[in-house]
Amino acid sequence: MKFIDHVKIKVKAGDGGHGCIAFHREKFMPKGGPSGGDGGHGGDIILKSNKQLSTLQDISFNRFYKAERGQHGRGKNMHGRNGKSITIQVPLGTIAIDVESNQILCELTKENQSKVIVNGGNGGFGNARFKTQKNTAPRTANDGQVGEERIVDLELKIMADVGLVGFPNVGKSTLLSTISAAKPKIADYPFTTLIPNLGIVKYGDFNSFVMADIPGLIKGASSGxxxxxxxxxxxERTKLLLILLDGTSFDIESDLKILENELKNHEVDLSNKPKLIFVSKNDILEDNKIIKLLQKRNIISFSAITGNNIDIVIKKIVENLEKFNFSKKTTAKKI
Ligand SMILES: Nc1nc2c(ncn2[C@@H]2O[C@H](COP(=O)(O)OP(=O)(O)OP(=O)(O)O)[C@@H](O)[C@H]2O)c(=O)[nH]1
Ligand SMILES: [Mg+2]
Incomplete structure (x- = not known):
C-alpha cells in the first residue's frame, strides 16, 4: 500500500430532475386537472472518515466522482426517483479544501464523521403544484436545479498524539518499534523511513497514546x-513533540538548534508546541563531554536497544500529555 497524503478530485453532484407538465385524462373526463409530478433530487457527494484507511491511495485511482441525477417527474402525479448519493471513504485526519475559494470544507477528525461536499440539485416542481383557483390548468413546471460541482484538494494529516522529530538515523523508528507494536523499517543509513509510521503505545492498565514517526529532518528541511x-x-496536530538527538553525534547542541530552527520555519510555526528532548543510543555513549552536557541540561538519554530509561521516556511523555487533559482509555492489556 502506497502512502498518499494529497489528492485533487473533481466532484459533481447530480442535477435535479425536471418537473412534468401533464393532465389527468380519463374517459368522460376531458378536462382533468394538472397531474405532472416533481423531478427527483440529484445525488450528493459525501466524504466520510473511515478508521481502517491510512492513505488516500484508493482515491488517487479515481479522481472524478459524479453522482446520479434525479429522474424527471411523470404524468399521473408520479415523482421522479432521487439520484443516488456517492460516499467517498477517507482516512481519519482528512481535510477537504475547495480549490477555487481556498476555503476548508471540512476536517474529518472523528470516526464515521461525514460531510456533504457538493449538494445535488433540487427536483423541479411538476405542473400539479402550480394549480390555483384562477389557473386550474397550468402549463408551467420547473426545471431541476443543477447539482453543485467543485474541485477539492484532499489532504491527509495523520492523527497522532506525539510526533517524533529528529535527524535521519538517530533511532526514531527503533524507539517506536520498542515501545509500540509498530514494525517500521530500521536500518543504519539516513532516510530509511520514507513515510510516516504510526504506533499505539500502551501504558498503565488501559491507556494508550498514538506516536508518529516521520522521515528524518535535515538542515534546510523547512525550505524543501x-x-x-x-x-x-x-x-501539526500532535499535542507533543519528541525531539530525538543522537548521542553519538559530534555536536548535540548544534543539532538541537538546527531542529528547532526547522520547526520554527515550517509554514505553521511548530516551535511553540510542547516538546520533550531526549538523547538516543546511550548504550554506546563514551564521550564524557556529552554525558556532562546531558546532566547539566537535565536531558534524559535512553537506549532503544538495551531498554535503558525507556520507562522514563514513556513516563515523561504521559506526564506531559496529561497536562493537556489527555486521556484515552483502551481495552489494551497492561504492557
Ligand atoms: N546502539 C544503538 N543503536 C541504535 C539505537 N537506536 C537505533 N539504533 C541504530 O541506529 C540506526 C538507525 O535507526 P533508525 O531507527 O532506522 O533511525 P531513524 O531515526 O528512524 O532513521 P530515518 O528513518 O532514516 O530517519 C539503526 O542501525 C539502529 O539499529 C540505540 O538505542 N542504540
Ligand atoms: Mg526511521
Missing part, C-alpha cells in the same frame, strides 16, 4: 531539503 518538510505537516 530532504524529505522531512512534506511530512512536518503530519505533526
Amino acid at each position: 531539503k530532504g524529505l522531512g518538510i512534506q511530512f512536518l505537516r503530519h505533526i
